[in-house]
Amino acid sequence: MSETAYPPLPLPTAGPCRRASLAPYCDRVRLRLSPERYAHVLRVAELAEQIALANRFDAGELRATCLAAVLHDVAREESAARLFELAPPESELERTHPMALHGRAGRVVAEAWGVTDERVLDAIEGHVNGPRPGDRVAMALYVADVSEPGRGVNDDVRAMAMTNLERAFRRALEVKIRYLTGRGKTVHPRTLQVHDELTEPTP
Ligand SMILES: [Fe+2]
Numbered sequence: 001m002s003e004t005a006y007p008p009l010p011l012p013t014a015g016p017c018r019r020a021s022l023a024p025y026c027d028r029v030r031l032r033l034s035p036e037r038y039a040h041v042l043r044v045a046e047l048a049e050q051i052a053l054a055n056r057f058d059a060g061e062l063r064a065t066c067l068a069a070v071l072h073d074v075a076r077e078e079s080a081a082r083l084f085e086l087a088p089p090e091s092e093l094e095r096t097h098p099m100a101l102h103g104r105a106g107r108v109v110a111e112a113w114g115v116t117d118e119r120v121l122d123a124i125e126g127h128v129n130g131p132r133p134g135d136r137v138a139m140a141l142y143v144a145d146v147s148e149p150g151r152g153v154n155d156d157v158r159a160m161a162m163t164n165l166e167r168a169f170r171r172a173l174e175v176k177i178r179y180l181t182g183r184g185k186t187v188h189p190r191t192l193q194v195h196d197e198l199t200e201p202t203p
Helices: 023-030 035-054 059-071 080-086 092-096 098-112 118-129 136-147 155-161 165-182 189-197
Strands: none
Touching: 023 035, 023 059, 035 059, 035 136, 035 155, 059 098, 059 118, 059 136, 080 098, 092 098, 098 118, 118 136, 118 189, 136 155, 136 165, 155 165, 165 189
């Protein structure tokens, strides 16, 4: 069935998808995801917008944050074969864990859809393995993804993000590293690198 066979949903009343300029992206993402995953995307987008507003992002940063949040998981439900096609693996870890590629693959999809803002593209790519510290748009998305209320965890990270985004980002990285190592899973070297680049310890 083609994408146009599905009628667009009514605009949500909250979050970035209520904006007419972003609604078409929301619809395209919805067609690629399960209802549960799309609900996650809407929650991440709403929280990312709140974080951006609380941290006084300028209008450009705010829009970039909202668009990145809407698009961040666009490749999350692609097959391993498709992920390899969109974002060829660069390590053994990525070959054996194709899902580690869905950020880079999402960036490629966004570019194909005409997105050119590097802040948006970097945030989509960075939301899986860790963005560049100091990139406020990407940090807002990373933190929102880790702490959106539907996850039922990391309420402290969500609250912290409203007053100190950098600290919340560091805490979010720590949480992810602890989660993975606690389950005997390999942490992507990029995540460890970003964590090590952050010098300020979390009080
Ligand atoms: Fe994701």
